[in-house]
Amino acid sequence: MSPVCLIARDEWRALLRNRAGLLASGLLVLLVLVASFTSLERRAAIEADRERYQASVDEQFDQQPDRHPHRMVHYGQFVFRPIAPLAFFDTGVDSYTGNTIFLEGHRQNSANFAEARQSSLLMRFGQLTPAFVLQTLAPLLLIFLGFASISRERERGTLRLMAAQGVAARQVMLGKLLAHGVIALIIGLPAFLVLSGFAATGAAGWATVLPMIAGYAAWLLLWAVLSVVVSGLFHRSRDALAILIGVWMVGVILLPRVLPVMAEQRTQLDTNIETEIALHRKLADIGDSHDPEDPYFNDFREQVLDEYGVESIEDLPVQYAGLVSIEGERLTTGIYADSAARSSARENAQNALVHDFSIISPLIAIRQLSMTLAGSDLASHYDFLQQTEAFRYNFVQRLNRMQAELIPGIGGEDPRISAEYWQEIPRFHYQAPSPFSRPSDLIWPAAVLLGWLVALSALAAWASNRLERNLR
Template sequence: MWRIIAAKEIRAAFSNHVFIVLGLIIWSLLAVACIGGLENFRTARKQRLEATTLFKNELAEKERNPHSAAHFGTYLFKPLTSLSLYDPGVNSYTGISYRVEAHKQSEMSLASVQDSDGVIRFGELSVASIFQLLVPLVIIFLSFSSVSKERQDGTFKILLSQGLSLRALVWGKIAGNYVIILVVIFPCLAFILIKGLFSSESYVNVSLFAISYLLYFLIFTVFSVCTSFVCKSSGTSLLVLLGAWMWFCVISPKITAGIASSEYPLQSYYEFSKLVDHDFYNGMDNDGSYEERRKKFEAGVLDKYKVDWINRFKLTPLRQSKKFPLAELI
């Protein structure tokens, strides 16, 4: 019996012009997000490759010993994966590059929110943001009256009098609404899975990405249909579901982030640098002060190369480093 109920829900949804318009809007937004994500991915990968090549060429064109090369430094970039097309994560806030230089502790840089207040205000349009915020809204508008409308129209008791159980009714509504949502998001999920076959990213990760969102939509569908079953009117059901969406998708993340910031505040860069300097000069895990570590290192190198002393004033040229390798390190 639940299959008959599910089929009825599917037919009713596709005969509803409002749902068709909502489906076209979601398809359009997902298409724009996929195209924009693909373009951003290609641009970011090109920029990182060009920057990495430039740094390597600059270092290779100049004759440097290891000590001066360490002070010259370089940049490291966060690796890009195929899933960055659909979910940029926190890169826009934490940055994507890190400068490596001897004796210095740098911070992550190139966070796009520093140069764009639009990202801070509205967030970045991506497949993940559409899946997390807009698709649940479609589920709510699709399911809020699935059971309550039967009660208001007087067909609820008729269905029960004909032998239909409450379990079959509820699961039929859930199955029908979930299939409708799958039809809406199927083109995007198919694109993600097919592209995952031709990317360097593990196909397991891509599959987990898709499965996680399918489970997320199922939870919203079950919650919406059950709310419609509990509420006596469709208006009450819609109000409850919209309130739940506001709480779980908009208000709760901000409150959680605010509580985390107040309970576990991040250190300033100045405080962090002071702690790094303190550990550098005083040691970590009882490994001794800077002077003690230096003497221990010198003794180890002297013993390794079977030499008795270090000439600190006449440094050996780089071409003679095999004879006096320690001179290059001082």
């Protein structure tokens, strides 16, 4: 057996004799399993509730009696965002962005009923998900397992004894890296098995699961390598532990919370009140589409009369008020879309600033990679908003066209069309985008993790050379 394998085997034996380390490792593995199964159960319950509520509101819409189409425009529809298959593993921003939108005419509503707003402060600190355990707690365990891997040998004098037997410092470093690299993968194995089982059942695709497993494997290996390298750079184990704990606190706890605050100060978002005031001012400038006599629509009236070749509104084959509603919806939709685009651009600028700092805090990189593959990132939320808005616009305009085309044939003071028309209106079906449709959201964090591993490998080579010189 090669010296590298012998050193790795000896390291495993030493760790097996460490009862505290075994207990902590067992608890972390148990925590990953508990988090996985509770998250799966919670996801199934929430998804069932949303499907039931969606079916209920769709049925209520279909059962509406004969009405004027514009009343149905204001009656509106509720739509619920389905949960992505891998969102049980990493809930991402889903708990903070809302999951329900009320679709109605003349207005673009935001998503409501975010779970974090209805939960305790303890829950807002971080939900117990497999991603949270692997991202935050697993590095701490790997630090406690690896901080004394080489410094312990130096303190006991066994490092010089191995050197006297012809074992090179490079072989010692490789043996320790091998030992703790295997341990890191074993710690992540329960989560990897859960993901693989989820893919094997067809609930998620292997094309998404395998990159997620690879990303977390790189993340865990990163901390295993870092622990061994720092242990080789310091003479005393307690110094190595202090440095590693400091790196963990800064990279995992401090920076991921400070950077969003910095981004918010650099690129500020308008408050809800400021946004509403600006929107109401712009909406007032375009007139009131509920009033066919509004001065803004004078030019529109002339265009309609010219288009149909008639002299007065009364001669139109369609209802002019319905045409005004169509035009008004087009204008208000443009205003809301412009406001939403500006807001999302600012939020993207904030996120870009945070992601740029993933070079010094790889936790940001693994979070971005994990959320993107799980379908719980901010881009997926934006996609849901865009699909719902496109559906809302078509839904409202279809009702407006019913008003314009069907009402003239009914007449009366309170004209209504048959309830059968409500049942012909399509229902909202969300099509989740592929995470690979946004390659930059995957390539950059993957490159950061790989870059850290390469840099730490180079540092390990330098540390082994330095260790070799010290042993001469």
